[in-house]
Amino acid sequence: MELSERKQKILAAVVEQYIKTGEPVGSKVLLDSLDMSVSSATIRNEMSDLVMLGYLDQPHTSAGRVPTHLGYRYYVDNLMKNGELNEETRRLIDAGVETSAGDPERLLEHAGEVLAYLTKCAAVMTTPAGESARIKRVELVPISSRTVMIVLLTSNGILRSKLCRMDMGITTSMCETFYNIADAALIGVPVRNITPAYLQSLAATLGMETLSMFPLLSTVADLSQSAIQSQVMLEGQSNLLHHREYEGRAYELLEFLSREDPLEQLIGQSRSDFEIRIGKENIFPQLENSSLILAKYSIGEDGGGSIGIIGPTRIDYPRLIPSLKYISGLISETMQKALED
C-alpha cells in the first residue's frame, strides 16, 4: 500500500507523538510538531483517510487518533529512523554483560536485567539452544551408597545434573561398566538422538549386563532431553506495571509471561534474526496489546538463542531497537569468545 508523502509524514508524526505522550493526538497538536504549511482541516482530512486505510483509529468520534497495529507496522517498516545508541547506554550494557562472561546463564540474566532497566519493559531470554549439540562428557558422582548424581555436559557448554537412585548399592564395577558404555555409545552422540528408543537398541546390543544400567541410562536420556530444551528466562516483569495501558489489565499478561511453555512457544516461532511483532500480530491473545521485539544471538554456526523485550505496543521503537541489537550482538561476541579458540 503506497501512501502519499504527506500521509507518511502525518502517520509518522502521529505515531511519534503518541509514543511520547500516550494521549490520542489531535490535528492541532500535529500542526505544531509538523511545521507544515497546511491547515488543521487538511490534516483532519488526511487523518480521516488514514483511518479508512486502517493505519489509525479513533477511540470515539471526538477524540484524537491513535495508531493501529498496522499503523505501527507501517511506521516501523517504512518511516522509522533508528536512533543512535548513546554513549551512556552503551557503557551500561557493556558493564552489565562483561561482568559475567564465564557462565552463559548468568550472562543472559545480566543482559536481561540491563535490558529491562533500559527499556522499562520485560526482557525475555532463551538459553543457547542445543539442537545440534553433542554429548561431551558424562560423569557419575556417588552421593550415598545408593544414590549417584549424573552430570551431563554438552558441546555447547550446557550443564545438567540429576540424582539417580538405584535399587542396589553402587559398586565400582558398575561405574566402570557405565563409563564404558558411555565412551562407546554416548560421548559424541548428538543430544537429540538420545531417546528411549536409542536406549532400547543399546540394551539389545549390550545384552544382560546393561540391565542394572537402565536407571542410569534413562536418567541420561532425561538430562539430554532437558539439555535440548532451551530455557526461557524473564526479567523486569514489574516494569510493565508502570505502563498506563496495562492498568488493571496487567494480570493476564503477567500470568501469561509466568508460564514457561507458551513463552517458549512464543519465542520458538521466530525464524529470522530480528523480528518485531506488534499487537494483534501476536498469536496469543494475551499479547494483543503488547509488542514483542526479538533478536537472535548466535554461537558458532549452529548454536544460539534469543533475547527480546515485551512491552505495550506504544513502545519507543526507534530508541529501543538499537539497544536490543547492540546487546544481542554483544552476547554473541562474548559467548563466542569464551567457547572458541
Next chain:
Amino acid sequence: MELSERKQKILAAVVEQYIKTGEPVGSKVLLDSLDMSVSSATIRNEMSDLVMLGYLDQPHTSAGRVPTHLGYRYYVDNLMKNGELNEETRRLIDAGVETSAGDPERLLEHAGEVLAYLTKCAAVMTTPAGESARIKRVELVPISSRTVMIVLLTSNGILRSKLCRMDMGITTSMCETFYNIADAALIGVPVRNITPAYLQSLAATLGMETLSMFPLLSTVADLSQSAIQSQVMLEGQSNLLHHREYEGRAYELLEFLSREDPLEQLIGQSRSDFEIRIGKENIFPQLENSSLILAKYSIGEDGGGSIGIIGPTRIDYPRLIPSLKYISGLISETMQKALED
C-alpha cells in the same frame, strides 16, 4: 494483654469475616455470624474498646472495623484454629513434589508452583544453604584449547560450574597438577573456607608451580562463594495482582520481590522453623501491607532452606498454614530420602 472472652470471640469473628469478604465488618454482620445473645449495640461497645486497644481500626467514622496487624497477630497467636488439610490439597501437593525428586532446585520450583497455585499468593523458596557443606568433587572439562569449564559439587548436592579462560594453552600436565592440588587441598574442605586468603596460603605452600593454577583456583573460589549463597526463587508473583488490596499499588511490591538481595535478606533473618510476619512487623516498608509466612525445611543436621508465601495481610491463615507446613515437611522428607542412605 488479656482480653475478655467476649472480646476474643468478637475479634476472632471480625478477623475471619474480614478475611472472607475483604469488606470492613459492621456490628450487624457480626451478630449473624456470632450467634451470641447480645445486641448490636453491645458489640459496638466492645469493638470500640478493641479499637482503643489497637487491635481494630476503622477506615472512617461510619465504616465497619478492620483488623490491624496487632489484631491479626493476636488472632494468629491465640485465637486461630488451624484447619485440616483436605484430601485433595494433599494429593495435589504430593503430585507436584514427587515428580521431580532428582533435582533439588526443580523440586523447590515445583513445590513453589503448587504452593502459589493453592494459596493464590507468591511463593518464595531458598535453595538448601551450604553453610557447612564441603567440597565433594572438582572437575576440569576442556572446552577449547584455552578454555576449561570447572565443575564444583558440594556435599549437599549443589552443583556449580563456570568457564575459565587461560592465558596459555591447556596441557594435560596442568590438569594433573590441578587435580593433585584439588585432592590435597580442596576436596573435603568446607566451602566457606575457600577464600582468597586460603588460596594465598595455598600458593605460598606450593610454590612457583601454582602460578599458572591461579586462574583455576580463583574460579574455584568463585564457585564456592556461589555455592554457599542459597539462591532465592519466586513463583506466582502474578497471583498478587488478583488481590484488591494491591490494586494500583502492586508495583512497589513486585519490584521489591524481583530483586534478589532484599529477598534474601528478608528470608535470611528468620531463625525459627516457622514464622509469620504480619504487615508492619516486616522491616521492609514495601511489605507493610503484606504478610510473610515462612517454614524451614531441613536436610540432615545442618542443611536446609526455607519456603514461604507472601500475600496481603488479609490472608486465610488457618487454611494456608497447614498447607505450607505439609509442603515443607514433604520437601525435607523427599530431599533427605534422595541424599541419605
Next chain:
DNA sequence: TTTAGCACTCTTATCATTCGAGTGCTAACT
C-alpha cells in the same frame, strides 16, 4: 451492664449539567 432508639457521619451511586477538545461537513477560496 445491657439495650433500644435515634441523630449523625461519611461513602457511594446516580444523574444532570457544563466544559472543552476534536471532529466532520459545507461553502468559499486559490
Next chain:
DNA sequence: AGTTAGCACTCGAATGATAAGAGTGCTAAA
C-alpha cells in the same frame, strides 16, 4: 482539484447536587 475557514455536533471528563445506605456513637431506659 485541492485547501481552508467556519461552524455545528459529538463525546468524554469533570463538577456538583442529591439521595441512599451502612454504620456509628450517644443517651436514656430496662
